[in-house]
Amino acid sequence: MLHEGWKIYVKENPKQTFFMRGRWFYKRFKAIKNAIMVPPQTNTYKLLEQCQFAATITGTVGWEAITGGKNVLVFGWGVWYKTLPGVFSYHPSLKVSEIINNKINFQDLETQLNKLLNKMGNGVVYNKGGYKSIVEGYNKKNNINNIISSLEIILK
16 A cells, blocks of 8 residues: 555564564565565654554554654554544555554543543553653552453443
8 A cells, every 4th residue: 555665664572572573574574675674773753753653553653653743553442542633444455554653642642541531440450561660659550440440330
């Protein structure tokens, strides 16, 4: 779907391991002529400043893109921010022009984000990846109680 001459710069999440990649992943990757793997230490925000748009399966880079004014193409169905302005879910008839011609309205983004956040519960439900380390004052017992309370509200 990309225009002739475009390059795809790929940056792995620093938490990515070979455990999460099949043995042939990087061999297949090298077969994509316009794809370039950049080191994981590469500054994400510098890449976003220079790109036409970002693309991800479900990654944080999509959130970083739209809050920085860049549109994002997502391939995964479980992206928490997928309903926000500037997010395009892949489908076979999607055109690059639809993505790059979209201008993110930050007031609309903030309004839609607040609506989404009002539907979310409290608590860290994924222990891997260091998420609990970014929660100020994280306490396991309090977290369990937060998750239980959130689930009770959702199930009602």
